[in-house]
Amino acid sequence: MRYLMLSKMQDTQPDEKLFADMAAFIEEMTASGVLLATGGLDPAGFKIESSGDDVTITDGPFTEAKEAVGGFALVEVRSRDEAIELGRRFRKIVGDGESVIHQVFG
Amino acid sequence: MIDARATVGVVWKQESARIVAALLRMVHDVGLAEELAHDALVTAMERWPAEGVPDNPGAWLTTVARRRAVDHLRRSRRFDSTDLEPPDVAEQSDDVLRLMFISCHPVLDRPARAALTLRVVAGLSVPEIARAFLIGEPAIAHRIAAAKRTLSASGAAYGLPSGAELSGRLASVLEVVYLVFNEGYAATSGDDLMRPGLCLEALRLGRLLAELAPDEPEVHGLVALMEIQQSRSAARTGARGEPVQLHEQNRGRWDRLLINRGFAAMLRARATGAAKTPGPYVLQAAIAVCHAQARTAQETDWERIATLYEALERLLPTPVVRLNRAVAVGFARGPQAGLALVDALRADPALRDYHLLPGVRGDLLLRSGRGAEARTEWERAASLTRNAAERDFLRARAATAGTAGRGPELGAMVDEFLAGLGSGTASAYRKSLARMRRALGERISLTTLDAAGVAAVVASLWPDAAPRGWNRHLAAFRSFAAWAGFPQLAAELKNRALPPAGEPVPVDPLLPVLRIPSGVPLRERVLWLMVRESGAPIRAVLALDVQDLDLARRAGPAVAWREQTAALLPELIAGRARGPLFLSDRRPGPARRPGPADLCPETGRRRLSYERAEYLFKRATGRTLRTLRMS
Structure with missing residues (x-):
């Protein structure tokens, strides 16, 4: 089963240790075949809305910086517990903040 | 709140390969390495709920497990202070690769390799493996335990193979991974999630292997093949569970992410294998790539x-x-x-x-x-x-397709025919007719069959039957066809000549050699041809070793052969460099291990025995092997 983890922007500036730990973690997860895709997101983004026949586009940002999503990871795991453990290790590396994890269907 | 017990289980699945592999380096025994790793797991179960889960739980488990191993080695006085040095990253990778080579060792049979690999490399539990293979837990537990004993008794080398041996051993690992994948992929029955789960396990094993052995094109080929096959999993079955053929699948349901991963793996296979002839996995992956590249079936x-x-x-x-x-x-x-x-x-x-x-x-x-x-x-x-x-x-x-042939259906008519017979005749005919109706089609109308078609199907059913048995099968069908009012269907079925009654069966001992039936395996063909062409003693022929053969001069110690043998020999040797030429089908059990001279170092199988060779020839011809020498 697949899970998508969306992580909010961090307040803190990443230091060299964080970069190194993160790179090692990503390498390990890629090698073990768990991590399918990951990347950072432009926190601003743009919005596309439909209403009747109209489709409107609005440029972001829409939320406070710390509420905006800053990165994602798509993982393929055996169970919810495995997704939780991966998320836990990720949070231990990046420090205070929050991520939201959704199961991906289809 | 993180559930520490659940975390222990999950960490075990993620880390067991590295932990067991690190211990294997120290103790050189898979069973013992796994036991020690489990001790560490028990310690984690006791301590994590109270102390919290460590930041890097895999490293924690490895450290505890290594300490156990050192204690064990001290007790058994095999301690070497270099064991205390934790291996670096490259060594860790080699350790895991070594573990995969061991769990897929050719000394084990295929089911044992698959079960042991899922256990020690993928970290699955015995009940999980049992569910995946639809086999009882005791059978799987027994299979794994027997595999560990076999490995330990065989003294299988723990070093990483190199050169020619590497490709053979790697092929065995790839075979196991693909076997696990197909076990999950081909499963169309059962709703247990563990069977599709097997595909995921195989993919993970393959992706891991690609990192451990990045210079091997076949590894990337296998990964590409599995990624692309898996990308079609959602499109392979229709709404009612019926299979959907590749060219009729809804390509929108193909998983583009996996397809792209497959393409990437294929590029790595091409990059590493540029100078080599593509192997079977690279070729199969290339075929899968062709399908994945076609936007519609017509563009294929x-x-x-x-x-x-x-x-x-x-x-x-x-x-x-x-x-x-x-x-x-x-x-x-x-x-x-x-x-x-x-x-x-x-x-x-x-x-x-x-x-x-x-x-x-x-x-x-x-x-x-x-x-x-x-x-x-x-x-x-x-x-x-x-x-x-x-x-x-x-x-x-x-x-x-086409119009239904009007008239009686084969299956129903056979049932009716058999029901009207005495029980003795019915049971004699039932077996012959059961095969024919399955092969010809239960619902086929008798009016659409023709004599030539019946004869072609029947010929493929019993190609090796002795004349008496063959004629009996034919008699059953003739009797049925006459009863059903379609005697012409049996018109092209030809009886085989029976030996005159009362005389010994005059089977020409050369027959299976001169006109080898399709069922005779290569090994027997070569053995019989060599005995006949050389006239050498059977024991001398069986004693031949691959390294002593002079293929150019067509001779080995005390044996010289001619062109028919020479034509088939390379296929029988199949790249082996040493060991007995004629091998038994199975590997010997631990209790029945022959001396090293009679054991093939590459396949782990023993030399073919005189008794077995004699039995095989007798079964095929009714004569003794010696008659071949006289001829």
Whole structure:
């Protein structure tokens, strides 16, 4: 089963240790075949809305910086517990903040 | 709140390969390494709930497990202070690779390799493996325990193989990974999630292997093949669970992410294998890539696929590969060209119960405008498949192709025929007719059958039957056909000549050598030819070792052969560099290990014994091997 983890922007500036730990973690997860895709997101983004026949586009940002999503990871795991453990290790590396994890269907 | 107990279980699955591999380096015994790793796991179960889960739980477990191993080595006085040095990253990778080579060691049979690999590399529990293979837990537990004992008794080398040995050992690992994948992929029964889960386990093993052995094109080929096959998993079955053929699948349901991963793996295979001839996995992956690149079924580059299958057939001339090639040729060069290849396969006994053969033939016939014959073939396919959804699907196809032959159906008529017979005759006929009705098609109308078709099918059913048995099968069908009012259907069935009564069976001992029936395995062919051509003592022939053969001079110690043997020898040697030329089929059990001179270092199998060779010849000819020398 697949899970998508969306992580909010961090307040803190990443230091060299964080970069190194993160790179090692990503390498390990890629090698073990768990991590399918990951990347950072432009926190601003743009919005596309439909209403009747109209489709409107609005440029972001829409939320406070710390509420905006800053990165994602798509993982393929055996169970919810495995997704939780991966998320836990990720949070231990990046420090205070929050991520939201959704199961991906289809 | 994180559930520490759940975390322990999850961490074990993620880390067990690295932990067990690190311990294996120290203790050189898979069973012991796994036990020590489990001790560490128990410690984690005790301490994590109270102390919290460590930041890097895998490293924590490895440290505790290594300490256990040091204690163990101290107790058994095998302690070496270098064991205390934790291995660096590259060594850790080598350790895991070594573990995979050991769990897929050729000294184990295939089911044991698969079970042990899932246990120690993928970290699955015995109940999980049992569910995945639809086998009882005690059987799996026994299989794994026996595999560990065999490894320990065989003294299998723990070093990483190199050179020519590496490719053979790697092939064994790839085979196990693909076996696990297919076990999950081919599963169409059961709703247990563990079976599709096997595909994921195989993918993870393959992706891991690609990092551990990045210079091996076949590894990347296998990964590409699995990623692309897996990308179609959602599109392979329709709404009612029926199979959907590749060219009819909704390509929008193919998983683009996995396809792209497959393409990336294929690029790595090409980059590492540029100078080498592509191996079977790279070729199969290339075929999968062709399909994945076609935006619609019509855009498929069938000419290229047919060419790839031709290359694959040279490496793997299996009936299934040949059948797939026929499908590709049928699309690339027209149904007639495909039919010519399929028809050549109809006499192959290996395919006689394979429902895809008549299924493919039906497709090609329909496209040639021969609907009635297509219908007949799909009926045959339907009665051969064991899968209910597939049977319904094939019946439905049969119903839409051509007009139904009016008249009585074969299956129902046979039942009626047997019911009207005395019990003795009925049970004698039932077995013969059961095979024929399955092969001809349960629902086939007798009016659509013809004598030539019946004769062709019957010939593939019992190719090796002795005259008496053959004639009995034919008699059953003749009797049935006459009863049903269709005696002409048996017109082309020819009896085989029986030996005159009262005399010993005059089987020409040379017959199986001169005109070798398709069922005789290569090893027996070469042995019989060599005995006959050399006239050497049987024991001298069986004593030959690969390294002592002079293929150019056609001679070995005390044995000289001629051209027929020479033509087949390379195939029998199959790249082996040393060890007995003629090997037994099975590997010896730990209690019955022969001396090293009688054991093949590459396959782990023992030298073929005189008794077994004698038995095989007697079974085939009724004579003793010695008669071959006299001839």
